Amino acid sequence: MQFVSFxxxxxxxxxxxxxxxxxxxxxxxxxxxxxxxxxxxxDLMAFAVLAxxxxxxxxxxxxxxxxxxxxxxxxxxxxxxxxxKTADRRSHKGTVLFALLILIDLAALFIFRSGSIxxxxxxxxxxxxxxxxxxxxxxxxxxxxxxxxxxxxFVSFFPQVVSxxxxxxxxxxxxxVYPVTVDFDRLREGLLQMLWGYILKLVLADRLAIFVGAxxxxxxxxxxxxxxxxxVFYTFEIYCxxxxxxxxxxxxxxxxxxxxxxxxxxxxLAASIPEFWRRWHISLSSWLRDYVYIPLGGNRKGTARKxxxxxxxxxxxxxxxxxxLTFLVWGMLHGFYQVIGYLLKPLxxxxxxxxxxxxxSFSHRAIKVIVTFMLVNIAWVFFRADSLETALVVLRRSLxxxxxxxxxxxxxxxxxxxxxxxxLAMGLLVMAVVDIFEYRGVDIxxxxxxxxIWLRWLVAIGGVLLVLICGIWGxxxxxxxxxxxxx
Amino acid sequence: xxxxxxTLKNIIMSIAFLLVLALCIAASVTVLRRKDSRYKYAxxxxxxxxxxxxxxxxxxxHVINAINPSVLFDEYGITSYNMGGHGSVMQATYWELKEALxxxxxxxxxxxxxxxxxxxxxxxxxxxxxxxxxxxSSIQQLHLNMDVWPLNDLKVEAIKDLxxxxxxxxxxxxxFLVYHSRWDELxxxxxEALTGKAEKNPYFGSEMRxxxxxxxxxxxxxxxxxxLDDVTVGMFYLxxxxxxxxxxxxxxxxxxxxxxxxxxxxxAANSAAYICDxxxxxxxxxxxRDIVDMYTDLNDTGHLSVTGSIKVTRYIGGxxxxxxxxxxxxxxxxxxxxxxxxxxxxxxxxDLAVDSDDIYQQLNYLSMGETGAIIxxxxxxxxxxDEEFARLIKNISGTDxxxxxxxxxxxxxxxxxxxxxxxxxxxxxxxxxxxxxRLFYQPVEHMFRILYAEGDEDxxxxxxxxxxxxxxxxxTYDRDLGDELSHKYYRSYGGRYxx
Numbered sequence: 004m005q006f007v008s009f010x011x012x013x014x015x016x017x018x019x020x021x022x023x024x025x026x027x028x029x030x031x032x033x034x035x036x037x038x039x040x041x042x043x044x045x046d047l048m049a050f051a052v053l054a055x056x057x058x059x060x061x062x063x064x065x066x067x068x069x070x071x072x073x074x075x076x077x078x079x080x081x082x083x084x085x086x087x088k089t090a091d092r093r094s095h096k097g098t099v100l101f102a103l104l105i106l107i108d109l110a111a112l113f114i115f116r117s118g119s120i121x122x123x124x125x126x127x128x129x130x131x132x133x134x135x136x137x138x139x140x141x142x143x144x145x146x147x148x149x150x151x152x153x154x155x156x157f158v159s160f161f162p163q164v165v166s167x168x169x170x171x172x173x174x175x176x177x178x179x180v181y182p183v184t185v186d187f188d189r190l191r192e193g194l195l196q197m198l199w200g201y202i203l204k205l206v207l208a209d210r211l212a213i214f215v216g217a218x219x220x221x222x223x224x225x226x227x228x229x230x231x232x233x234x235v236f237y238t239f240e241i242y243c244x245x246x247x248x249x250x251x252x253x254x255x256x257x258x259x260x261x262x263x264x265x266x267x268x269x270x271x272l273a274a275s276i277p278e279f280w281r282r283w284h285i286s287l288s289s290w291l292r293d294y295v296y297i298p299l300g301g302n303r304k305g306t307a308r309k310x311x312x313x314x315x316x317x318x319x320x321x322x323x324x325x326x327x328l329t330f331l332v333w334g335m336l337h338g339f340y341q342v343i344g345y346l347l348k349p350l351x352x353x354x355x356x357x358x359x360x361x362x363x364s365f366s367h368r369a370i371k372v373i374v375t376f377m378l379v380n381i382a383w384v385f386f387r388a389d390s391l392e393t394a395l396v397v398l399r400r401s402l403x404x405x406x407x408x409x410x411x412x413x414x415x416x417x418x419x420x421x422x423x424x425x426x427l428a429m430g431l432l433v434m435a436v437v438d439i440f441e442y443r444g445v446d447i448x449x450x451x452x453x454x455x456i457w458l459r460w461l462v463a464i465g466g467v468l469l470v471l472i473c474g475i476w477g478x479x480x481x482x483x484x485x486x487x488x489x490x
Numbered sequence: 491x492x493x494x495x496x497t498l499k500n501i502i503m504s505i506a507f508l509l510v511l512a513l514c515i516a517a518s519v520t521v522l523r524r525k526d527s528r529y530k531y532a533x534x535x536x537x538x539x540x541x542x543x544x545x546x547x548x549x550x551x552h553v554i555n556a557i558n559p560s561v562l563f564d565e566y567g568i569t570s571y572n573m574g575g576h577g578s579v580m581q582a583t584y585w586e587l588k589e590a591l592x593x594x595x596x597x598x599x600x601x602x603x604x605x606x607x608x609x610x611x612x613x614x615x616x617x618x619x620x621x622x623x624x625x626x627s628s629i630q631q632l633h634l635n636m637d638v639w640p641l642n643d644l645k646v647e648a649i650k651d652l653x654x655x656x657x658x659x660x661x662x663x664x665x666f667l668v669y670h671s672r673w674d675e676l677x678x679x680x681x682e683a684l685t686g687k688a689e690k691n692p693y694f695g696s697e698m699r700x701x702x703x704x705x706x707x708x709x710x711x712x713x714x715x716x717x718l719d720d721v722t723v724g725m726f727y728l729x730x731x732x733x734x735x736x737x738x739x740x741x742x743x744x745x746x747x748x749x750x751x752x753x754x755x756x757x758a759a760n761s762a763a764y765i766c767d768x769x770x771x772x773x774x775x776x777x778x779r780d781i782v783d784m785y786t787d788l789n790d791t792g793h794l795s796v797t798g799s800i801k802v803t804r805y806i807g808g809x810x811x812x813x814x815x816x817x818x819x820x821x822x823x824x825x826x827x828x829x830x831x832x833x834x835x836x837x838x839x840x841d842l843a844v845d846s847d848d849i850y851q852q853l854n855y856l857s858m859g860e861t862g863a864i865i866x867x868x869x870x871x872x873x874x875x876d877e878e879f880a881r882l883i884k885n886i887s888g889t890d891x892x893x894x895x896x897x898x899x900x901x902x903x904x905x906x907x908x909x910x911x912x913x914x915x916x917x918x919x920x921x922x923x924x925x926x927x928r929l930f931y932q933p934v935e936h937m938f939r940i941l942y943a944e945g946d947e948d949x950x951x952x953x954x955x956x957x958x959x960x961x962x963x964x965x966t967y968d969r970d971l972g973d974e975l976s977h978k979y980y981r982s983y984g985g986r987y988x989x
Contacts, residue, residue: 187500463507464510478668
């Protein structure tokens with residue numbers, strides 16, 4: 004049962020309805036049951052890996068917690084803010100245990116992700132959750148969870164288990180203890196967010212994927228401009244795909260009474276690569292920042308070390324995304340972009356002063372957004388290509404300027420006809436408008452809900468029909484085709 | 491209290507929203523559904539509801555092209571519906587019959603056995619060596635047969651019997667799965683389905699083909715009575731079809747319609763004959779009988795053209811009429827629709843005889859006798875060495891005079907009176923009585939000949955200063971009123987004919 008399946012459209016309303024009826028203090032049990040059912044429907048064997056992860060880390064968390072909190076202070080799921088004191092009280096045994104558990108988790112991550120023994124769906128995501136949990140417990144930032152079901156739900160919460168967002172125990176566990184009431188407004192808002200997610204995924208991402216797939220499979224067969232358009236399309240495809248998924252996940256969690264942190268914040272309007280990473284896959288970026296970059300020393304140990312740490316973090320990010328060299332190159336490119344950006348900063352500052360450039364002006368920011376977008380676009384080519392050779396062919400071809408390909412029919416060769424391309428263009432335009440609203444802090448879903456009934460219904464019914472009619476689904480469609488589900 | 495009121499209001503609003511949404515989705519499903527199946531069977535439901543169907547014709551595309559219910563009605567006053575399906579193997583035909591019997595109980599079912607040699611059960615698997623395009627085509631063709639039937643237990647049973655893959659089964663049970671993506675090819679007709687005004691098949695399920703196969707294939711006959719080597723899935727389902735009809739007290743006639751039958755096809759026909767003999771039902775193998783002209787009545791090697799269809803329908807109609815007590819509905823006002831359908835069809839044949847793009851086709855349609863015709867071929871024309879041309883002329887004249895001359899040649903066919911007049915070489919025609927008038931013909935010299943009607947001697951129909959280099963002329967006229975309908979000039983060269 005995937006998000007994009009008939010089964011999920013039946014499962015979710017049942018889960019929501021019963022969740023609404025169950026007394027608040029027992030809702031976490033119901034949510035755990037639904038999460039187990041959801042995951043079992045995905046893969047029976049993979050459930051064994053998930054269960055093992057839960058058991059090992061639950062027990063590990065308790066044991067580490069004993070060393071971090073020897074005085075056994077009361078309370079479950081309670082966040083404390085005195086890591087400095089607890090750090091001193093940690094036993095050597097606790098540190099060894101912590102290191103051992105991290106190693107076990109990482110080993111399990113790489114073994115089961117490869118699928119050579121059992122392919123465990125979502126392991127890259129739920130394992131980062133558990134590692135984060137262990138680190139937080141070890142550091143004394145949170146108390147170890149003593150309620151097994153509660154912990155198991157934290158790891159397996161079904162809206163997040165396949166592709167995130169990678170949430171923190173500190174955010175989720177208190178909500179499981181006391182989930183908020185799902186009122187009519189919350190229900191509508193969650194459903195609207197899910198609908199937007201389905202539009203992004205089925206109408207835009209999967210339509211873009213047809214064009215992108217054809218070009219990346221045979222980049223030498225298409226004119227340069229068509230290849231260039233395919234690279235831009237992929238940049239939008241991966242955004243629509245992953246943001247679509249995240250919207251569905253966040254919306255589903257919302258109508259279950261759980262607030263999940265947002266994963267995207269208008270990333271393609273970022274004016275620099277560091278800003279892009281503050282807006283793209285926020286749950287992973289912040290996880291890498293908190294659990295890799297800062298422990299490595301962050302920017303506290305000198306400039307050279309800071310640059311090295313950045314490169315390490317992005318290398319880790321690349322490896323997390325996949326074992327292929329292309330992912331490492333993608334990650335390293337982002338690392339180098341940032342290091343080079345920092346190195347060139349004095350030069351850029353001097354240039355701006357020399358030419359009197361108003362850096363806060365719209366025109367300057369627009370240039371920066373475009374440059375950032377193109378840098379990200381180049382890096383995505385490596386992310387999408389099957390091999391480095393293919394990526395280089397795509398990049399080389401995309402530099403060949405053949406604009407007539409737009410007018411001589413070549414643009415239709417990769418599988419999208421005129422009407423589909425028009426639909427795509429309109430869809431991307433709508434997405435851009437929504438993103439600009441969001442960038443300016445406008446709560447677009449709240450605004451829609453605040454409208455009169457005819458407009459609300461028009462938007463909702465129009466959205467559902469758009470997905471049903473113009474969505475790419477049906478025979479031959481791979482419901483597990485979310486790009487980030489493979490990681 | 492206020493809280494409950496608000497909750498109640500929210501529930502009512504939610505239900506109202508879901509109803510409107512369901513309505514919009516239902517409308518979308520109707521608009522987006524492929525209309526082919528509804529197009530073919532729209533009249534079936536209407537006529538079945540009025541209990542006006544005497545005969546059902548079932549089978550493959552051979553049936554679709556071979557049987558025209560309009561002709562059957564016009565000739566015998568018997569009502570029928572053509573249920574044939576493109577690529578319909580026997581098991582698909584069986585389920586088609588089962589579905590149809592939910593709506594009507596005909597007096598007779600005529601089942602064709604072409605494709606009976608197919609020995610696979612599932613249309614999505616076919617044979618091990620079938621390629622993907624064949625499988626796709628097989629699935630698409632089944633949609634034509636099945637889409638129109640509503641979802642019920644019988645349809646589920648049928649699809650499970652015909653399709654192996656569960657995902658593909660779903661696309662037959664919930665066809666929106668495949669048709670939702672038709673949004674980029676919608677036409678006016680798709681939207682007219684919402685008001686029930688979408689186009690429908692005017693020929694009661696049949697499809698007429700208007701081409702002509704000039705080079706049909708002829709294959710060796712098998713040994714006398716030689717049957718297929720294996721007992722095929724098709725044979726099993728033929729037996730089930732016959733049993734189904736017998737269980738429902740419906741007369742069955744099994745056929746094999748004319749085509750360029752391969753040796754394997756002929757063996758399948760022998761197998762069908764054997765089964766029919768064992769089950770005591772009549773089998774009509776039309777390949778064995780001189781019903782159609784294989785050189786003029788085929789649209790392609792597998793399918794009959796409109797002329798072949800008329801001949802075959804008239805023939806099978808005779809057998810049906812003799813086999814049972816069928817009421818002649820032609821003068822019954824309740825059956826006026828059927829007569830309108832027949833008139834529409836014959837008007838179309840007439841139009842094609844009057845104005846075809848291709849001389850072979852025009853000659854072929856003229857042989858149907860729906861219009862009067864005057865055909866003139868000048869001496870020296872390459873038509874005299876064209877065997878196909880000669881064969882078509884023979885179908886109109888009924889003689890082989892055209893083959894024996896090098897022209898000039900004239901043929902006057904007057905179907906209103908049934909008279910045919912021919913003249914060649916220096917022969918004259920004096921006082922040929924036709925609906926066009928009392929005609930006189932005289933060849934004078936190569937570039938000049940005379941054809942006039944009594945009382946209108948100044949009007950020479952066969953001479954036009956601007957058309958001297960055209961060696962063939964065809965004049966058509968209304969078979970009853972005698973009004974001129976068309977006058978075509980053709981020039982023969984290199985085995986081709988140019989207008």
